[in-house]
Amino acid sequence: MVVQTDVILSTVAQELSVSEDDLLKQALRSILERHLRQVQAEISLICSRYGVSGVEEMEARYRNGTLEEADSWRDWQRLDHLEYKRERLLKLLEDLR
DSSP, rough: HHHHHHHHHHHHHHHOOOOHHHHHHHHHHHHHHHHHHHHHHHHHHHHHHHTOOOOHHHHHHTTTSSSSSSHHHHHHHHHHHHHHHHHHHHHHHHHHH
């Protein structure tokens, strides 16, 4: 499998007239950006559902009693996870530069 992947990488890089390293970086960037768009879309959906800008504002609404935890705690957990994932993806993208 590794040998076949190396051959494909070499062939595609040659066909596109780019180095294998550049091709790998471009591919990784594309994959990370696609995942980042998916994460951001889900974050936006949850935030718009509750009229908040993020997990911190959602927590503030819990504290001041303008948001019922019983109906939204799963979304809060998901939003917290997604915001963490977004930061990780952004860091990985930055590392590729």
